[in-house]
Amino acid sequence: MKRSRLDEILRAVFDGSEVREVPRDPRERWEREALMRLKADLRRLGQSIPECQLSVERVRDAIFRAEVRERRMRRHRALATALAGIAVLAVGSTVGLLVGLPDGGAVDRGQSVARTEPTDDDWILLSHRMLDRVEQDVHKSVVRARGEVREFLGFKTATRDRIVPAPPRPEVKRSRLVVRRPEVPPGSAPVAPRALLARVDESPRATSLASAATDPRPEPVEVLREMDPLTGAAIATEVEHHHDVVIGG
Amino acid sequence: MGRVDSAMALESALGGRGIERDSDEVLVAKAREGEFRAFEVLFERHRDLVYRFAYQMAGRRDDAEDIVQEVFVRAYQNLHRYRDEAKFTTWLVRIAANLGTDRARMHHRRAHLEQREASDALAWMTRGEPEDPIENLDQQHSLEALHRALRALPEHHRRMIILRDIEERDYREIAQICRCTIGGAKLRVLRARRALRERLAPYFGGEPS
Numbered sequence: 001m002k003r004s005r006l007d008e009i010l011r012a013v014f015d016g017s018e019v020r021e022v023p024r025d026p027r028e029r030w031e032r033e034a035l036m037r038l039k040a041d042l043r044r045l046g047q048s049i050p051e052c053q054l055s056v057e058r059v060r061d062a063i064f065r066a067e068v069r070e071r072r073m074r075r076h077r078a079l080a081t082a083l084a085g086i087a088v089l090a091v092g093s094t095v096g097l098l099v100g101l102p103d104g105g106a107v108d109r110g111q112s113v114a115r116t117e118p119t120d121d122d123w124i125l126l127s128h129r130m131l132d133r134v135e136q137d138v139h140k141s142v143v144r145a146r147g148e149v150r151e152f153l154g155f156k157t158a159t160r161d162r163i164v165p166a167p168p169r170p171e172v173k174r175s176r177l178v179v180r181r182p183e184v185p186p187g188s189a190p191v192a193p194r195a196l197l198a199r200v201d202e203s204p205r206a207t208s209l210a211s212a213a214t215d216p217r218p219e220p221v222e223v224l225r226e227m228d229p230l231t232g233a234a235i236a237t238e239v240e241h242h243h244d245v246v247i248g249g
Numbered sequence: 250m251g252r253v254d255s256a257m258a259l260e261s262a263l264g265g266r267g268i269e270r271d272s273d274e275v276l277v278a279k280a281r282e283g284e285f286r287a288f289e290v291l292f293e294r295h296r297d298l299v300y301r302f303a304y305q306m307a308g309r310r311d312d313a314e315d316i317v318q319e320v321f322v323r324a325y326q327n328l329h330r331y332r333d334e335a336k337f338t339t340w341l342v343r344i345a346a347n348l349g350t351d352r353a354r355m356h357h358r359r360a361h362l363e364q365r366e367a368s369d370a371l372a373w374m375t376r377g378e379p380e381d382p383i384e385n386l387d388q389q390h391s392l393e394a395l396h397r398a399l400r401a402l403p404e405h406h407r408r409m410i411i412l413r414d415i416e417e418r419d420y421r422e423i424a425q426i427c428r429c430t431i432g433g434a435k436l437r438v439l440r441a442r443r444a445l446r447e448r449l450a451p452y453f454g455g456e457p458s
Contacts, residue, residue, distance in 0.1 A: 043417075045392055046305070050310050052300035056292060059292055060285070062318050
């Protein structure tokens with residue numbers, strides 16, 4: 001029997017649809033009768049079911065237990081999520097530390113990395129600039145102080161124009177000049193300040209200022225004459241006496 | 250005081266009677282609001298329907314009762330998911346069908362053993378002539394053999410036979426339970442009947458009279 005024919009008989013028997021042809025084949029007829037018996041048996045099968053003994057109390061208890069279980073599961077899930085988060089954070093921070101190490105391997109050795117640290121050349125340049133600035137400030141202060149001292153003393157004073165920083169200077173011409181102070185009788189000359197400010201060069205004014213010192217002791221003063229390499233001005237340095245002589249000019 | 254008590258008793262009695270008269274949709278709405286009594290009424294109303302289906306699927310009373318219990322537990326937990334588009338009973342049977350599928354997968358091995366038993370029973374059925382009056386009188390034995398043959402079917406075929414030919418549900422409801430079209434439901438039922446018929450081939454293979 002063809003499958004389509006069998007399907008037709010099945011539909012006719014179970015769903016009550018019409019069959020195109022009345023089955024004349026005895027096998028088809030027998031098939032149809034067997035299917036009708038099967039249908040009746042299936043209906044009977046649905047009626048022979050034992051009674052359900054499930055009680056309301058049992059279902060209520062089951063629902064209660066399921067809700068308790070669900071709450072517990074939810075709590076465990078939340079705890080597991082929190083633990084997983086902590087673990088992920090720990091792993092992440094560990095990996096970050098490992099990657100951040102110098103030899104951690106995350107940074108390719110051939111890769112160029114921008115750095116903000118100054119190089120040695122930068123340090124040298126910066127120190128030079130700072131020294132220049134300090135030098136300028138000191139110079140300004142000295143000049144200002146010199147003007148104040150001059151005003152205080154009432155006459156022009158000689159002082160060093162510039163404080164030369166530490167770097168080695170080029171060779172300067174030096175000459176030695178010995179100035180002997182003249183002897184002055186006490187009480188005869190007008191009182192001059194004890195500090196003698198002298199520009200030690202060979203100008204007649206400076207010589208006269210130096211000779212006008214009022215110190216009664218006729219001690220010789222040894223002065224080193226030299227040339228300032230930066231300004232070209234003549235400067236003097238007292239060697240044997242560190243006071244009573246102001247260097248500069 | 251006595252009058253108040255009697256009024257409250259009467260009110261509660263009327264209320265209790267009222268809740269039992271409520272439709273499924275109203276009871277579902279009350280159960281969603283936390284009124285457990287409404288859900289109990291739903292359970293009492295549809296317990297047998299679900300049990301019949303579960304019994305046909307499982308074949309044993311204790312298994313069927315376990316399925317029914319699980320169906321109502323899941324229904325209570327998922328009441329917020331139920332939509333009024335389908336009938337509440339359809340929704341319950343759908344849950345039962347899904348549970349039956351799960352159980353069928355779990356007890357696949359046991360089903361194989363039962364299938365062998367069913368084959369033996371069918372062999373017994375085909376010993377004599379189909380119209381033999383002695384064997385036709387043994388309806389109980391015949392039904393038992395049919396029941397075994399049905400349980401030996403694959404779960405998706407068995408579900409279709411139960412829904413259509415045992416429970417006599419219409420194709421529209423079957424389509425809702427199986428989440429398919431009506432045409433798809435008809436096709437599935439036809440395939441299931443064909444499979445049952447092939448399994449009962451010895452029963453149909455006798456010579457026509």
